[in-house]
Amino acid sequence: MAKKVFWGVALASIVIMLSACGGSKDKLYLYNWTYYIPDDVIEDFEKEFKVDVIVDAYSSNEEMYSKLVAGGSGYDLVVPSGDYVSIMIDESLLEPIDLAMVPNLRNVDPSAIARIGFDPGNKYSVPFMMGAAGVSVNTTRASGYEHSWDIFSKPEFKGRMTMLDDMREVLGAALKYLGYSVNDVDPAHLEEARLVVESWKPNLVKFDAEAFAKGFAGGEFWVVQGYAENVYLEYDEARWGEIDFFFPREGVPMYLDSFCILKGAKNADTAYDFINYMLRPDIAARVSDYLMLPSPNVPARALMTEKPNYSFADLAAGEFKEDLGQEGLALYNEIWRRIRVGN
Amino acid sequence: MKRGPGSLYAAPSILWLSVFFIAPLFIIVIYSFLTSGPRGGVIWRFTLDAYRAIINPTFAKVTLSTIVVALGSTVVTLLIALPCGYFMARSQKQNVLLLLVIIPFWTNFLIRIYAWIAILGNEGFLNDLLRALGLANDSIRFLYNRWAVALVLVYSYLPYAILPLFSTIDKFDFSLLEAARDLGASKLGAIWRVLLPNIKGGVLTAFLFTFIPIFGAYAVPLLVGGTESYMLGNLIADELTKARNWPLASAISLVITLVTTLGVLLLLRANGTSVLGGGRVENEVGLIAEPAIAEPLVAEPLVAEPAIANGNGT
Numbered sequence: 001m002a003k004k005v006f007w008g009v010a011l012a013s014i015v016i017m018l019s020a021c022g023g024s025k026d027k028l029y030l031y032n033w034t035y036y037i038p039d040d041v042i043e044d045f046e047k048e049f050k051v052d053v054i055v056d057a058y059s060s061n062e063e064m065y066s067k068l069v070a071g072g073s074g075y076d077l078v079v080p081s082g083d084y085v086s087i088m089i090d091e092s093l094l095e096p097i098d099l100a101m102v103p104n105l106r107n108v109d110p111s112a113i114a115r116i117g118f119d120p121g122n123k124y125s126v127p128f129m130m131g132a133a134g135v136s137v138n139t140t141r142a143s144g145y146e147h148s149w150d151i152f153s154k155p156e157f158k159g160r161m162t163m164l165d166d167m168r169e170v171l172g173a174a175l176k177y178l179g180y181s182v183n184d185v186d187p188a189h190l191e192e193a194r195l196v197v198e199s200w201k202p203n204l205v206k207f208d209a210e211a212f213a214k215g216f217a218g219g220e221f222w223v224v225q226g227y228a229e230n231v232y233l234e235y236d237e238a239r240w241g242e243i244d245f246f247f248p249r250e251g252v253p254m255y256l257d258s259f260c261i262l263k264g265a266k267n268a269d270t271a272y273d274f275i276n277y278m279l280r281p282d283i284a285a286r287v288s289d290y291l292m293l294p295s296p297n298v299p300a301r302a303l304m305t306e307k308p309n310y311s312f313a314d315l316a317a318g319e320f321k322e323d324l325g326q327e328g329l330a331l332y333n334e335i336w337r338r339i340r341v342g343n
Numbered sequence: 344m345k346r347g348p349g350s351l352y353a354a355p356s357i358l359w360l361s362v363f364f365i366a367p368l369f370i371i372v373i374y375s376f377l378t379s380g381p382r383g384g385v386i387w388r389f390t391l392d393a394y395r396a397i398i399n400p401t402f403a404k405v406t407l408s409t410i411v412v413a414l415g416s417t418v419v420t421l422l423i424a425l426p427c428g429y430f431m432a433r434s435q436k437q438n439v440l441l442l443l444v445i446i447p448f449w450t451n452f453l454i455r456i457y458a459w460i461a462i463l464g465n466e467g468f469l470n471d472l473l474r475a476l477g478l479a480n481d482s483i484r485f486l487y488n489r490w491a492v493a494l495v496l497v498y499s500y501l502p503y504a505i506l507p508l509f510s511t512i513d514k515f516d517f518s519l520l521e522a523a524r525d526l527g528a529s530k531l532g533a534i535w536r537v538l539l540p541n542i543k544g545g546v547l548t549a550f551l552f553t554f555i556p557i558f559g560a561y562a563v564p565l566l567v568g569g570t571e572s573y574m575l576g577n578l579i580a581d582e583l584t585k586a587r588n589w590p591l592a593s594a595i596s597l598v599i600t601l602v603t604t605l606g607v608l609l610l611l612r613a614n615g616t617s618v619l620g621g622g623r624v625e626n627e628v629g630l631i632a633e634p635a636i637a638e639p640l641v642a643e644p645l646v647a648e649p650a651i652a653n654g655n656g657t
Contacts, residue, residue: 062383062584069384087382159484167585205487206569211460219466220486326381333586340573340581341401 026051028270031067031075033257034059035233036129037278038290045277051270068093068262076265077274081255083168083323085125086118088260090323094124095261101272102126104279112296112312116256118322125258126275131293132254132318133169134310136231137244141222149177149248151223152200160222162215163200165207167336168321169225170197172253182253182319185328194335207340228309229291245309251317256296368600375593383587393594402578402595409558409575412489416496417554420504423497424549428508429538432515441509444502452499456566459495460486463567487569495563500556504549511545512538547614555603575599 026049030042034057042053056075058064061084068078069091080088088094099105099122108127119125135151141160145151152161152173163170172182174193184190205221215221217234224231228245235243259275261268277283284297285304294308295301324332375393377385396402431440447455462468463485473479485491515538523533539546561576568574575595582592 060584062587066383066584066587069380069382091382201570204570211457211566214457214460215464218464220464329382329586333588337401337578337581337586341405341578342571342573 026267026270028053028077028267028274029075030055030274031064031078032057033079036079036257036291037287041278041283041286041290044283045274049270049273049277051273053274075262076267077271078260078262079128079257080125080260081257081321082116082118083321085258085260086323089119089124093263095263095265095268096123097126097261098272102276102279104276107279107281107284107297107299109296109298109312112256115320117320119258125260126279127256127258127296128278129287129291129293130254130256130296130312130315131227131310132247132252132315133164133225133227134245134247134252136216136224136226136228137246138216138219138222138242139244140242141219145223147246147249149173149250151248152203152225155203157223158203159205160220161204161224162206162208162212162221163204163225164212165209167332169253170207170339171332171336172321173225173248174200176248176251176253176317176319179250182251183322183324183328185324185331187331190331190335194339197339201339229293232292232309247310247314247318249317251319252315253321254315254318256320371593371597371600375590375597377590379588379590383589385589390590393588393590396588396591397594397598405573405575405578408489408573412493412496412564412572412574413554413558413560416493416500416557417550419493420497420501420553421508421546421549424501424504424508425546427501427505428512428545431505431509432512433517437513444505444509447502453562453566455499456495456563459491459498459567463491463494486567487572489568489572491567491569492560492564492572492574495567496557496560499563500553503552503556507548507552508542508545511542511548515541543614547610551607551610555607558603559599 028051030053032055042055045051046053058067061081064078064080065084065087068075068088085094105122105126112127112130113122116122116127135147135149137145137151142157144156145154151157152163163173168182171190171193174196175182175184175189177196178189178192180186180189180193184193208215209226212221212224212226213230213234216224216226216231217236231243231245232240259271259278261271265271278287279297281297281299281303284295284300288295288297288300288308289304289306292306292309294310294312295304296312374385376389376391378388378390378392380386427444431437431444434440460467464470465482465484465486467485469485470479470482473483519537519541520533523537524530528536559576560574561580564572564574564577579592579595582588582595
C-alpha cells in the first residue's frame with residue numbers, strides 16, 4: 001500500500017515537472033487571489049500572446065505575504081491589497097513599474113487612483129479591482145433594521161448573524177461605527193472598538209470567512225458580513241431579490257487590489273503584457289461581469305452585461321485599509337486575540 | 344552476535360523521519376527562540392519573547408478548553424470504539440465490518456465535515472425531520488458550539504480508535520472469558536477484570552491515536568465551532584498566518600509537542616512498556632512511533648488552511 005502511494009506520488013511529481021518544463025514558450029508565474037480572474041480570460045491571454053501562464057492561488061494577503069517571505073519565490077506577478085503594497089514596498093519585494101509599459105492605465109478611474117495613499121503615483125503598483133465587504137441580509141427572514149453596523153447589536157437576530165474572521169474587517173467596522181478611522185491605532189479608541197465588538201459577539205454565531213456564504217444561502221444565517229461576490233455566487237440566482245446587500249452608513253474598510261511585479265521577476269515583459277491586457281476595457285468588463293462588481297475601468301463599464309452588486313457611489317463613506325505599522329499591528333493582534341479567545 | 348541487514352532496511356524510514364520530522368521539528372525549536380520579523384518571518388536574534396508571550400491568561404484559557412474538548416471527545420470515542428472492536432472481533436463477517444470502518448476514508452475529510460453541517464444546520468436534515476415529526480416548531484441550534492465540535496471530532500477519529508482496539512481484541516483468547524465465567528465472574532465482571540487488562544495496550548494505542556490529532560484539531564472547530572470554540576490549532580494558525588508571529592506560533596506548537604510527548608511517556612510507563620529497552624513487542628511499534636505522529640498533526644493548520652479558506656477575492 002505505502003509503496004503504491006509512493007510510486008503514485010513520484011509519478012505525479014514527474015508529470016507535473018514535465019508539464020512545467022514542456023515547450024519553449026514564454027511563461028508567466030502569476031500568484032493570484034482564488035476565483036478572481038476567470039480561467040477563460042487567462043486562456044485567451046495565453047492564446048493571444050503565445051505564452052504559458054502558471055497560476056497559484058492564495059486566499060488572504062497574509063498567506064501570500066508569508067509565502068513570499070518564506071522564500072516561495074519564482075512568481076512574477078502578485079495582486080496584493082493596498083496595505084500589503086506598502087508593506088511590500090517597504091520590504092523592497094517589488095520591482096518599480098515602468099508606466100510607459102502600461103498604457104491602458106489611462107482606462108482606470110482617476111477618482112479611484114486619487115484615493116491611493118499606499119503608493120502615490122503608482123511607482124510600484126497598477127490598480128486592478130476595488131471594493132469592500134458589506135452586510136448581506138436575507139429579507140425574507142429579517143426586517144426592521146437600518147443600514148448601520150448597529151444591526152449586529154440587535155438581539156432579535158441573535159444566533160443568525162456572522163462576521164468575518166478578519167480583525168481588520170471586524171475592528172474596522174467597530175471603529176467606523178464609533179466614527180474613527182479604519183486605520184486608527186490609538187489604544188483608547190481600539191479599546192472602545194473592542195467593547196463594541198464584545199457587545200456584538202453574543203449575537204453572533206461565529207466569526208467566519210470560509211463558510212458564511214453557504215450558510216447564508218442555505219437560510220442558516222440571516223445577516224452576514226462579507227464580500228458581495230461570495231454571497232451572490234452561493235445564493236440561488238432566482239432569489240437574488242431577497243438579498244439586501246449594503247454598506248453601513250458609518251462607512252466600511254475598503255480594499256484596492258493592484259498588480260505588482262516581484263523583485264527579480266524573470267518574465268517581467270510578459271507580466272507587463274498581462275497587466276496591460278487585464279486593463280483592456282473588454283477584459284476588465286469580463287472580470288467585473290464574472291465577479292458582478294463595479295469596474296474601476298471606465299470604458300469597461302459600458303461593456304458590462306451584468307449589473308454589479310453595488311456601485312462606487314455606495315462606497316463614498318468607505319476608507320482604504322492602510323498598513324498599521326508594526327506596533328499598530330501588534331495592538332490589533334492583541335485585541336483580536338482577546339476577542340477570539342474570550343475573557 | 345552478527346548484525347543482520349535490519350539497519351539497512353530501516354534506512355529509508357530513518358531518512359524519511361529525519362527529513363520530514365526531525366528537521367522540521369528542529370526548525371520549529373530554533374524559530375521559537377528567534378525574534379519575530381516586523382511582518383512575519385524571523386530575525387536571527389535570540390530572544391525568549393515568544394515564551395514570555397505564552398505566559399498569558401489567554402493562552403492558558405485556550406489550552407484548558409482544548410484539553411477539555413480533546414479529552415472529552417477521546418473518552419467518548421473510546422467508549423463507542425470498545426464495543427465496536429469487540430463485536431468485530433467476535434463477528435463472522437470481519438472483512439465486511441472492517442471495510443465499513445474504512446469506507447468513510449474514501450471521502451475527503453472536509454466534505455465529511457460539510458456533510459455534518461448539512462445534517463445539523465438550522466435548515467438541515469435533522470431539523471427538517473424534527474419539524475416534520477412535530478417535535479420542534481422553529482429549529483434547534485445543533486451547530487456552532489463545542490458540542491458540535493466534539494461530535495464531529497468523535498465521528499472523524501472513531502476509526503482510528505476502532506482499528507487498534509479490534510486488532511488487539513482479535514488476538515485475545517476468548518476462552519479466558521469463559522474460564523472467568525466458570526469461576527464465578529459476572530459477564531461484566533469478566534470483561535472488566537479479564538478482557539480489559541489484557542487489551543490495555545490496544546486501549547492505550549487507541550487513546551493516543553485519537554487524543555493527539557484531536558488536540559491539534561484545526562478544521563473542525565473552524566467549520567462547525569462557534570464564537571467560543573477556539574482551539575490551540577486555530578490559535579497556531581492565526582498566529583502564523585494572520586498575526587504573523589512565527590516564533591510565537593512555533594513556541595505554542597512546541598509546547599503542545601512537549602506536553603503530548605510527556606503524556607505519552609507517562610502513559611507508556613504506567614502501562615509498563617519501556618521506551619528504550621525491549622518491552623513488550625506487541626504494541627511497541629505503534630506506541631513508539633506515536634510521538635512522531637504528533638508533530639505533523641500539530642503542524643496540520645499549515646496544510647489545511649489554503650485548502651478551505653477563501654477570502655476577499657472569492
